[in-house]
Amino acid sequence: MRISIIGLGLIGGSMAIDLKKRGFARTIIGVDTNKLHLNTALNMGIIDRACTLDEAIDNTDLIIFAIPAKETIRLLPKVLNKVDQQIITDACSVKGTICERVKHHHKRKNYVASHPMAGTENSGPWAAQSGLFDGKAILYCDVEDSSEQALSTIQKMYEYLNMRPLYMNAYNHDVHVAYVSHISHISSFALALTVLDKEKNEKNIFNLASGGFDSTVRLAKSSADMWSDIFENNSVNVISVLDTFIDKLNDFKTAINDSNLNKMNELIQKANHIKKIL
Amino acid sequence: MRISIIGLGLIGGSMAIDLKKRGFARTIIGVDTNKLHLNTALNMGIIDRACTLDEAIDNTDLIIFAIPAKETIRLLPKVLNKVDQQIITDACSVKGTICERVKHHHKRKNYVASHPMAGTENSGPWAAQSGLFDGKAILYCDVEDSSEQALSTIQKMYEYLNMRPLYMNAYNHDVHVAYVSHISHISSFALALTVLDKEKNEKNIFNLASGGFDSTVRLAKSSADMWSDIFENNSVNVISVLDTFIDKLNDFKTAINDSNLNKMNELIQKANHIKKIL
Numbered sequence: 001m002r003i004s005i006i007g008l009g010l011i012g013g014s015m016a017i018d019l020k021k022r023g024f025a026r027t028i029i030g031v032d033t034n035k036l037h038l039n040t041a042l043n044m045g046i047i048d049r050a051c052t053l054d055e056a057i058d059n060t061d062l063i064i065f066a067i068p069a070k071e072t073i074r075l076l077p078k079v080l081n082k083v084d085q086q087i088i089t090d091a092c093s094v095k096g097t098i099c100e101r102v103k104h105h106h107k108r109k110n111y112v113a114s115h116p117m118a119g120t121e122n123s124g125p126w127a128a129q130s131g132l133f134d135g136k137a138i139l140y141c142d143v144e145d146s147s148e149q150a151l152s153t154i155q156k157m158y159e160y161l162n163m164r165p166l167y168m169n170a171y172n173h174d175v176h177v178a179y180v181s182h183i184s185h186i187s188s189f190a191l192a193l194t195v196l197d198k199e200k201n202e203k204n205i206f207n208l209a210s211g212g213f214d215s216t217v218r219l220a221k222s223s224a225d226m227w228s229d230i231f232e233n234n235s236v237n238v239i240s241v242l243d244t245f246i247d248k249l250n251d252f253k254t255a256i257n258d259s260n261l262n263k264m265n266e267l268i269q270k271a272n273h274i275k276k277i278l
Numbered sequence: 279m280r281i282s283i284i285g286l287g288l289i290g291g292s293m294a295i296d297l298k299k300r301g302f303a304r305t306i307i308g309v310d311t312n313k314l315h316l317n318t319a320l321n322m323g324i325i326d327r328a329c330t331l332d333e334a335i336d337n338t339d340l341i342i343f344a345i346p347a348k349e350t351i352r353l354l355p356k357v358l359n360k361v362d363q364q365i366i367t368d369a370c371s372v373k374g375t376i377c378e379r380v381k382h383h384h385k386r387k388n389y390v391a392s393h394p395m396a397g398t399e400n401s402g403p404w405a406a407q408s409g410l411f412d413g414k415a416i417l418y419c420d421v422e423d424s425s426e427q428a429l430s431t432i433q434k435m436y437e438y439l440n441m442r443p444l445y446m447n448a449y450n451h452d453v454h455v456a457y458v459s460h461i462s463h464i465s466s467f468a469l470a471l472t473v474l475d476k477e478k479n480e481k482n483i484f485n486l487a488s489g490g491f492d493s494t495v496r497l498a499k500s501s502a503d504m505w506s507d508i509f510e511n512n513s514v515n516v517i518s519v520l521d522t523f524i525d526k527l528n529d530f531k532t533a534i535n536d537s538n539l540n541k542m543n544e545l546i547q548k549a550n551h552i553k554k555i556l
Contacts, residue, residue: 137485166485179473180486184494187465190526192549195457202555207415207444208458209556215493216462220549228542231534242531246524248468253520256509264506271467271498277480
């Protein structure tokens with residue numbers, strides 16, 4: 001199968017590596033407006049050839065969008081306008097705004113909305129790696145709007161990436177990921193900002209950072225372009241979860257302020273319940 | 279050297295294992311009011327024998343407090359009253375309240391205030407492990423109040439645990455750890471509470487949890503007794519850092535609410551600066 005990947009960052013690059021290596025793709029065509037990313041992917045052997053979006057559409061069986069939601073929303077209808085039998089999917093972390101945008105497109109059935117829940121705090125083709133998706137969840141949204149053939153092709157593709165399939169509608173998807181992914185990133189960014197604000201001496205941060213701190217601020221290294229795009233496209237859910245998160249922090253603040261050890265214990269013991277789930 | 283360890287949880291147990299294994303301790307005496315912990319440590323071979331605090335004081339060269347700050351504050355003056363040449367240290371994550379409590383004790387010089395910055399989210403003697411402290415920071419506080427002999431003995435002990443020494447006063451210690459350790463835990467507890475509140479379907483949390491979520495909520499599995507004790511004993515600093523953290527979260531909320539992509543980008547890019555430090 002000839003596959004075109006639009007966007008050769010961590011996600012697009014990692015998909016390219018394993019889809020080729022594991023035999024699902026015969027040829028990987030790369031498309032990226034970022035020439036550095038495109039040339040790097042070519043030089044690293046992640047893609048077989050680089051071309052424009054229009055050339056890619058004409059010479060491919062499957063097109064994967066691995067670019068921010070905003071760009072996907074802009075380009076997806078244009079690409080749908082031009083396809084015949086080609087199947088399209090995307091890897092965006094938000095699904096509501098994208099599915100909404102193409103809901104009534106006459107070629108909607110060629111498109112499968114998917115979200116492979118994998119990543120690291122690094123970005124760009126340099127960060128691409130084999131095995132990134134192994135064992136992780138692949139979320140399919142609004143599959144009733146896709147043709148059976150398109151869906152089965154995309155399912156087969158993610159089977160090659162060893163992903164666990166889950167199905168939900170785009171609205172529920174965006175609610176869930178706000179809680180189990182987007183808020184973790186905001187929390188981590190805010191934590192890094194807090195420490196950088198208060199610890200003027202960077203050497204102290206480095207010297208004192210323990211394993212706990214490392215793991216909670218790791219996500220603060222994540223790409224600004226990618227995450228501002230996600231927050232923008234899932235703003236209602238993200239703000240709702242942020243409100244709850246701030247409420248919980250204020251519960252801790254009140255308990256600590258009141259020297260209320262019982263309340264602190266109660267809050268932490270409730271939080272400990274996460275042990276039984278993860 | 280005969281070493282008594284008061285408290286055989288993760289920290290006390292892990293110290294016992296490596297101090298014996300690496301030849302710093304000839305005998306490890308365990309003291310714990312939690313009989314389950316004490317017997318487990320004995321049965322696991324982590325300690326050589328179990329006895330009461332008074333027996334331990336009389337038959338030992340070095341006493342390590344590895345119990346919560348509140349209990350350390352209560353017991354440390356009593357133990358200092360009874361020691362002759364014995365050296366005492368503690369492993370508490372807060373130092374101000376403890377050093378304040380014994381500042382004018384006539385045996386203060388026998389005590390070295392220390393904080394080995396290591397741990398995991400697990401607790402109890404079952405969680406004790408060899409190598410826990412290797413390469414991590416050991417913070418010494420107010421060393422001018424300890425005798426040279428006491429300090430050099432404790433320094434030698436932490437050398438056996440392969441720790442990197444850092445020196446500061448107890449006040450600065452408590453400020454710094456609020457930023458690089460205590461806030462990470464509150465953030466993680468609050469994150470777990472948020473998700474547990476909103477995701478009534480636990481299976482969703484399990485299925486959707488990605489690597490990012492796992493790493494940010496890992497600390498939410500930490501012991502309630504230990505952490506409420508730490509928050510209580512470092513309340514002023516913890517509340518100050520909590521205020522800053524909530525401010526940063528509100529900055530994100532405002533930017534997202536206003537669809538202000540520039541502001542979101544700016545906040546995340548500032549947070550990304552943590553990359554250069556860690």
